[in-house]
Amino acid sequence: MRRDDRDEPFDDLFREIERMMNEMMNGADGNVDFNTSSTADSGFGADTHVDIHETDDEIRVVADLPGVEKDNIELECDGKTLTISAGSDHRQYDERVSLPTRVNEHTASATYNNGVLEVVFDPAEESSDISLE
Numbered sequence: 001m002r003r004d005d006r007d008e009p010f011d012d013l014f015r016e017i018e019r020m021m022n023e024m025m026n027g028a029d030g031n032v033d034f035n036t037s038s039t040a041d042s043g044f045g046a047d048t049h050v051d052i053h054e055t056d057d058e059i060r061v062v063a064d065l066p067g068v069e070k071d072n073i074e075l076e077c078d079g080k081t082l083t084i085s086a087g088s089d090h091r092q093y094d095e096r097v098s099l100p101t102r103v104n105e106h107t108a109s110a111t112y113n114n115g116v117l118e119v120v121f122d123p124a125e126e127s128s129d130i131s132l133e
Contacts, residue, residue: 059121077105
């Protein structure tokens with residue numbers, strides 16, 4: 001019995017979609033290598049989310065760092081930008097988060113629980129007026 005093309009009318013369409021997706025993801029050779037994904041070592045990647053919450057009293061940065069141990073997290077702040085560096089066995093996270101207003105980095109506090117990092121800053125004091133003599 002001969003196979004009738006009407007049995008699977010979308011077979012060619014699905015094959016063409018798969019070919020185009022492979023080309024988009026990894027070039028014209030059509031082979032996808034998931035071990036060389038660009039999210040593996042550049043920034044946080046798709047499984048991480050960073051939120052910034054601002055009130056009159058504080059600036060709160062919340063970041064998901066799945067699979068990272070507390071001892072492998074380094075935080076730096078210059079008053080305008082928070083730098084989060086963290087590492088796990090599978091990924092290195094390096095992210096610079098621009099803060100919405102200037103903060104007092106010396107009063108910052110940070111907690112890390114179940115893969116969620118939370119850093120809280122006090123807003124920086126308003127600069128004082130300069131008298132011109």
